[in-house]
Amino acid sequence: NDTDLTQSIIELLIASGTHTDCLDDQRRLPEQCAKHTKIRQLLHSKRSMSLKCQCTHLIISQEIQYESYLSETLKKFILLHQF
Incomplete structure (x- = not known):
């Protein structure tokens, strides 16, 4: 399903060094932009x-x-x- 694909992509980006504490143009963290609870939790848990x-x-x-x-x-x- 789409959530599983999204999760896989996010995990790949994080493994490649993506900064999950960067803000978008509306000053939101990635976890604040996520529509699904599972994705928000993943982004929050990986925010180091x-x-x-x-x-x-x-x-x-x-x-x-x-x-x-x-x-x-x-x-x-x-x-x-x-x-």
């Missing part, structure tokens, strides 16, 4: 943050001014995690 993600969340929560100090790549990474 790397040190890079943890640092990003710290920068955001503490409102640290980073724009003058980081590369464009890191700035984009931070924007993907902004709540």
